[in-house]
Amino acid sequence: MGIDFAKLPVFFSVLIYVFFLLYYISRAKKGEKLFLRKISGIEAVDEAIGRATEMGRPILYVPGLSSIDDVATIASLNILSRVSKKAGEYETDIIVPNRNPVVYTVAKEVVKQAYASIGRPDLFKEDSVFYITDSQFGYAAAVCGLMVRERTSTNFFMGMFWAESLLLAETGASTGAIQIAGTDAITQLPFFVTACDYTLIGEEFYAASAYLSGEPILVSTIRSQDAMKSIIGFLILLGGFLSLIGKVSIIEFLFPK
Amino acid sequence: MKKEIPIFIVFFIGTIGFLQYFFIGPISKSVYTLLLEWFQGVQGMAIVMAVISLTKRHLHNLKRKKDTFYSLVTLSSLYGMIILGVFFGIEKGSTFDKIYEYVMVPLNATTFSLLAFYMASASYRAFRARNLESTLLLLSAFILMIGFTSFGDMISDKLPSFAQWILDVPNLAAQRGITLGVALGVLATSLKIMLGIERSWLE
Numbered sequence: 001m002g003i004d005f006a007k008l009p010v011f012f013s014v015l016i017y018v019f020f021l022l023y024y025i026s027r028a029k030k031g032e033k034l035f036l037r038k039i040s041g042i043e044a045v046d047e048a049i050g051r052a053t054e055m056g057r058p059i060l061y062v063p064g065l066s067s068i069d070d071v072a073t074i075a076s077l078n079i080l081s082r083v084s085k086k087a088g089e090y091e092t093d094i095i096v097p098n099r100n101p102v103v104y105t106v107a108k109e110v111v112k113q114a115y116a117s118i119g120r121p122d123l124f125k126e127d128s129v130f131y132i133t134d135s136q137f138g139y140a141a142a143v144c145g146l147m148v149r150e151r152t153s154t155n156f157f158m159g160m161f162w163a164e165s166l167l168l169a170e171t172g173a174s175t176g177a178i179q180i181a182g183t184d185a186i187t188q189l190p191f192f193v194t195a196c197d198y199t200l201i202g203e204e205f206y207a208a209s210a211y212l213s214g215e216p217i218l219v220s221t222i223r224s225q226d227a228m229k230s231i232i233g234f235l236i237l238l239g240g241f242l243s244l245i246g247k248v249s250i251i252e253f254l255f256p257k
Numbered sequence: 258m259k260k261e262i263p264i265f266i267v268f269f270i271g272t273i274g275f276l277q278y279f280f281i282g283p284i285s286k287s288v289y290t291l292l293l294e295w296f297q298g299v300q301g302m303a304i305v306m307a308v309i310s311l312t313k314r315h316l317h318n319l320k321r322k323k324d325t326f327y328s329l330v331t332l333s334s335l336y337g338m339i340i341l342g343v344f345f346g347i348e349k350g351s352t353f354d355k356i357y358e359y360v361m362v363p364l365n366a367t368t369f370s371l372l373a374f375y376m377a378s379a380s381y382r383a384f385r386a387r388n389l390e391s392t393l394l395l396l397s398a399f400i401l402m403i404g405f406t407s408f409g410d411m412i413s414d415k416l417p418s419f420a421q422w423i424l425d426v427p428n429l430a431a432q433r434g435i436t437l438g439v440a441l442g443v444l445a446t447s448l449k450i451m452l453g454i455e456r457s458w459l460e
Contacts, residue, residue: 004281011279017444025454069296071443074450074458081457101303104310110458127314131307135361137368149324163372170375184439186432194383202435206442209457210449221449225441232437 009255016231020224028220036219041180041198042211048154048178049086057153058093059083062143062168064159064183065136068102071206072184076159077103077110078209079182083156084114088123096129097146099139104131140164144171157181157196158205161188169195182208264453271451311335397423 028034052059061083063076080096087094096111098104108129115124132142144167147155155172157165157179165181165188172179173195181192182200192199200208203225210218239251270292277288312335315328341353348354386392403409404420449455 002281004279007279014275014444014448017441018448021445021448021452021454067300071446075442075446078446078455078457098307101307102300104307105303106458108310113459114457127310127317129310130314131310135365137365138361141364141368145327163369166372166375166379167368170379184435184442186435186439189435190383191379194379201438203438203442206439206446209455213457217454218449221445221454225438225445228441229437232441 017228020227024220024223028216034223039204041200042208044198052154053090053092055153058095059154060152061096061156065099066160067100070160072160075206079158081110081114082212084111088115088118088120098131140167147171155179166191268451
């Protein structure tokens with residue numbers, strides 16, 4: 001068994017990232033307050049849940065169509081936990097239709113645990129988190145039907161989406177629901193931006209869970225992302241400069257293909 | 258211990274998956290295959306849970322007389338297909354195959370086709386010149402749409418290459434910015450879960 005040397009830059013990047021992560025966590029543990037810019041999509045989550053409560057209608061949460069091995073699904077389930085807690089505090093129903101059987105079982109536990117953590121396990125309804133089908137458009141049709149029949153007032157589309165994104169978002173917009181989407185699928189972002197009230201774009205989607213929790217340690221992880229981004233920005237500039245002066249060999253040495 | 262054991266399992270499996278990525282050779286390959294096989298096993302068990310969930314929800318609907326028709330269609334389709342598949346086979350030309358071919362596939366295609374209509378309504382909303390950004394978006398979309406048709410070439414032979422430049426330079430720059438953020442977000446989320454910093458899934 002040998003080491004894949006082509007992947008060494010990835011390995012060192014992860015190590016540098018872990019260093020930043022631990023550094024900012026230690027700063028957060030010391031009680032230092034870290035500033036985060038406002039993200040309107042995340043700020044609107046509370047308002048959207050409140051709206052559903054006022055209208056006495058349920059919230060729809062779609063955890064994407066991908067499987068559990070997709071990090072976007074994991075991020076979505078983290079957000080689902082925060083949203084479920086808020087929904088529980090406001091005593092508002094939440095509907096979570098699933099496409100993947102494994103995601104369904106995890107989502108069910110996440111919602112159940114969220115209600116239990118706020119001391120309201122009685123609010124959890126067995127059939128609020130359910131499986132629909134593995135078929136992409138079968139799922140899209142079923143969720144569109146749910147939006148129309150249940151008259152959901154708030155729709156969350158968080159996770160990985162493909163061609164069905166616009167079908168879901170446009171149907172939701174036609175029912176007059178307030179819609180918040182979050183995805184890292186670049187090709188689907190324009191559809192969500194057009195049809196939803198708020199869209200969490202790429203990294204905002206991954207930061208949402210930490211942002212919603214407000215816990216200093218989780219917030220500090222976003223700062224480590226920013227620090228890493230600064231390094232990548234510097235490397236891009238350096239690479240651009242080296243290319244400009246014709247020193248491509250240095251880039252090839254640092255980042256072998 | 259209720260929290261520590263799941264965190265340890267996630268850390269252990271995550272670390273194996275992480276290290277496996279950097280090694281080449283038969284051991285690394287067999288570890289990867291083993292992890293995939295385990296995942297398939299979990300997936301298989303979860304399907305049973307999922308079918309039970311679907312059945313329970315629709316039986317509940319039937320009891321409450323809520324969306325009775327839809328629930329009847331769902332349950333009869335689900336169990337009808339299972340019975341057909343188990344007792345009469347799924348090979349080409351069987352009733353199971355015919356229903357899939359002549360009902361399921363056209364239904365999927367119909368739902369997919371709806372996208373064209375939704376795109377038209379979404380485009381109408383997106384391409385309204387309300388402010389500077391939306392005007393720029395409208396202009397870019399206009400140049401792209403005209404540029405990639407033969408009509409664009411008739412207006413000016415430079416229009417198609419300008420349309421391509423919009424795609425390759427400003428559009429790609431924005432996409433790469435998002436991709437970088439996504440990659441860091443994926444890494445951050447993975448590490449947060451592996452190290453037990455993010456625990457919302459087991460609170």
